[in-house]
Amino acid sequence: MFALVDANSFYASCERVFRPDLADRPIVVLSNNDGCVIARSKLAKELGIEMGAPYFKIREELERNHVAVFSSNYTLYDDMSRRMQSVLRPYCDDLEVYSIDESFLFWSMDLPWQALGEELREKVKRWTGLPVGVGFGPSKTIAKLANHYAKRGKGATGVHVLADAAAITSALQGVELMNIWGISSGFTKRLLKMGIKTPLELREANPFIVRRELGVVGQRLVFELRGEACIPLETERPDKQNICCSRSFGQVTNDLDLLREAVCTFVSQAAVKLRRQDLISERLAIFVQTDRHANVQQYGASWEKRFPPTNDTRELAGHAAECLLRIHRPEHRFKKAGVLLMDLCKREKAQPRLFEDRDLEAANRLMTLMDEINQVHGRGTLRIASASSMALNAGRTWHLRSDHRSPRYTTRWDELPVAIAKCVLD
């Protein structure tokens, strides 16, 4: 049996745990750089605030309704996410962290699922303060569907079990193809072409015909809907195909030095991720973009470059700066820039080059040392000169805007929540 456990309005709920005064107030959380709404509490949803709504467009509406607004505080969310996982892990045989706020759980034996679901919910709530929904099913796809029912619809209690064929059938009757995990809008169109209009029809379809039309992914889906588990837990994350690091700037800028500094900082961060997985890259792309919401001439461009495989921040920053020069236009002021590292492979599998003039071992030792120092003393303590004032100088125009970030309550001594001492006899 599988379960999908996910937190309700996770980011908003994390904020709520540390703010008892917000019990009756709607909460929204904004994306990086305070761009748009990425999480809404139940009350905020009831106000009709849309997911993805640009902050500057709805700011007045939020103020009028006394909505508490937060910049995203990923340090806090990550810590709360890990707490959630540690509560759940001892309960199951295996656990897959599917995203920051959802985990798949797996059991090989039969248990009283409804009671277990209620216990999981109660325990996560009491230990971490986070409300979660639990859905059980014989495959990941059905567990995900059960989770949908756990939170939505009449009489939703936060736990939903889809164990037998009858329950699964009636659950599938109540949803559209689009509500099924793994079915995108493109996939829906292809299914429609085959004459499959509902999840139930997909389940009854001939898996081999589906395979011919939609490949193995489609066939797997048919079996998953029948309650035959085909998608295993991914307890170890596969290595990434690309590493991307991009940000919007606090203010627009056309200053080449500032842009180079931003791009080199993004490269440095991407390179840390690269080395953490012991990968090397041999192609990178740089992209820039003007402010899409501003009434100015729009310009967006990217440039890529191929080079001898490396994980060395210094080399990567050089390539990045070169790409930037190709696309920088002084007449435009940029709102966003980013870097993409591509063609990744494991360092030990890298093809040695015939005429290698670089001391790769020495470079690797230096980078490892730099990562260790930054791990201990904080990101950006030791960095390449072209990424110079990163992290230390918040006044930089390209620096991320987060005007409403809450304290990092669980990871910083100087940002702990306050408890007022009260004598019982008062």
Place this chain on the structure above:
Amino acid sequence: MFQWVKGDINAGFPSAAEGYEDQPLDLYELIPNPAATFFFRVKGDDLRHEHLRDGSYLIVDRSIPPQRGRLVLVEEDGQFVVRRFQAGIPAVVCGVVTAAIHRF
């Protein structure tokens, strides 16, 4: 043939502690349930007689059910409050104070 020697090579006498090394104490080991444990900072001197002072660090375990007479963290009027738990006082109990640290 030669062998790799683990650790630094000391030209003088070998350490008498060789083989007895241990990890230094880590206060974190005193926390039985890290997933449910949160730190707070005390504000006010109302609980001086309980050895809690303004600025003390509170270690709160949300997994322990509150019992009468224990120091607890409650939500009260939209604030976190630390007090002795007494039956009859309605309050949302968030957790039990397991330890406090005060720096002198």
